[in-house]
Amino acid sequence: MKPPSYAALAVAVLLGPLLATPVKAAALPSVNMEATVKAAQIDPRRADSTLTPGAKASVLLVEQALRDRNLLDAQWVDGYFGTSTIAAYARYQQSLGYTGLDANGLPGRTSLTQLGTGRFTVTAVILPGAEVSVDGFVVNTRTRDMLAEAELLLGRDLVLEQGSYNPGGDPTSAGTHDGGGAADISVQGLTTATRTAAVTALRRVGFAAWLRSPAQGDWPWHIHAVAISDTDLSSEAQHQAGDYYLGLNGLAGRGPDDGPKVAIRTWEEYQRL
Known part of the structure; x- marks a missing residue:
């Protein structure tokens, strides 16, 4: 056998490190869970196909994954998390064995992460937390913390x-x-100004909140609050959160919002201020 030439040795020396270096796999794209869940609340309530700002790229990744599982028709892969995408995501959750609230069409951390296996990672995760008791009523830890922060802003306790x-x-x-x-809050003994201040504080920390009167329904005066982007929201509460973003009052008649004007933020966005 002939010994290698000096030229061949030189090439081996130059290329050796390159050949020995493993090729890195391309990084997976990411789905922003906060943006995706926000779109899943707002888009189904829109009268048009306006996209939720900042959500299109993430929603497209989710819709493409649902399409590839034959759960969503290709015509709805458009970055708009409308009723067809909600229904498809609910079917996906059911395919995982989830029922009830766990199959409400809102992406939760576990189902979204599983959907993204090999396709995308999940960032900006939202967690409702465990069920706890406040004033003898059950809420989750995210809602409890939001209520506590609203009380700090208001300077007084809120009674559920x-x-x-x-x-x-x-x-x-x-x-x-x-x-x-979801939570209903007593306004017994509160002045008109304090009632408005309470609704304002609740809105500031991430609730879709309204002062409800007997003239609106078969109920006494109270404050109704829905924690925006809670992934355990019932379908009806999802609709109320979406309507709040669209300037509506969260009632069946979908009238104009009658509450104090506050910049709309989720709890996570409020915490980042």
Whole structure:
């Protein structure tokens, strides 16, 4: 066998490190969970196909994954998390064995991460947290922390009249309290100004909140609050959160928002201020 030439040795010396270096796999794109969940609340309530700002890229990745699982028709892969995408995501959750609130069409961390296996990573994760008791009513830890922060802003305690995870508990609530993130708050003994201040504080920390009057329905005066982007929201509460973004009052008639004007933020966005 002939010994290698000096030229061949030189090439080997130059290329050796390159050949020995493993090729890195391309980084996966990411789905921003906050933006995706926000779109899933707002888009189904729109009268047009306006996209939720900042959500298109993430929603497209989710829709493409649903399409490839034959759960969403290709015509709906458009970056708009409308009713067809909600229904497809709910079917995906059901395919994982989820039922009830866990198959409400809102992307939760576990299902979204599983959908993205090999396709995308999940960032800006939202967690409702465990169920806890506040004033004798059940809420999750995210809602509890939001209520506590609103109390700090208001400078007084808020007293709950109804909490979350209360299916069928109050027929006048039309299902909004069946899931997480919902609370009714007493206004007994509060002045008109304090009632408005309470709604303002709740809105500032990330609730879609309204002062409800007997003239609007079969209920006493109270404040109704829905924690925006709580992934345990019932379908009815999802609709209320979406309507709040669209300047509506969260009632069946979808009238104009009658509450104090506050910059709309989620709890996570408020914490980053």
